[in-house]
Amino acid sequence: MVLLDRILEVNREFIVAELVVRSDGLFYAEREGGLPAWIGIELMAQTVAAYSGYWRLQRNLSVDLGFLLGTRHYESSVATFPAGVTLRIRAEKEIEGSNGLAVFDCGIEGENLWASAKLNVFLPADSRTYLTERGL
Numbered sequence: 001m002v003l004l005d006r007i008l009e010v011n012r013e014f015i016v017a018e019l020v021v022r023s024d025g026l027f028y029a030e031r032e033g034g035l036p037a038w039i040g041i042e043l044m045a046q047t048v049a050a051y052s053g054y055w056r057l058q059r060n061l062s063v064d065l066g067f068l069l070g071t072r073h074y075e076s077s078v079a080t081f082p083a084g085v086t087l088r089i090r091a092e093k094e095i096e097g098s099n100g101l102a103v104f105d106c107g108i109e110g111e112n113l114w115a116s117a118k119l120n121v122f123l124p125a126d127s128r129t130y131l132t133e134r135g136l
Helices: 037-058 127-133
Strands: 006-010 014-020 034-036 067-076 080-082 086-096 101-110 113-122
Touching: 006 037, 014 037, 034 037, 037 067, 037 080, 037 086, 037 101, 037 113
Parallel strands: none
Antiparallel strands: 006 014, 014 086, 034 080, 067 113, 086 101, 101 113
């Protein structure tokens, strides 16, 4: 389930993705007239995943699983991202350890709205090996 429409910019420090909220889109809440703001966490997580996938491809590696460990301080100025609004999702890498743990400072901006959070993620070198070693 990919919710993002496109990647606008990516470099070593950050990535910017975009999504146009559509009335026929996944998670659209007709009664509220938009995408519930709590979906913002998923938009941020997908943006971080796109960042990771992009840099893996640059190193001739296949795209792999990552894990969202948690969020800190998710805030939104709205309860719903309205239909027709273009959202820009930015994820800026704050910390990345050699053990695969990372923190991204994320934000969503649109027409008179915003949301922000810090995402704690785990990006293992090889998710299949990581899961197999743990009997999962």
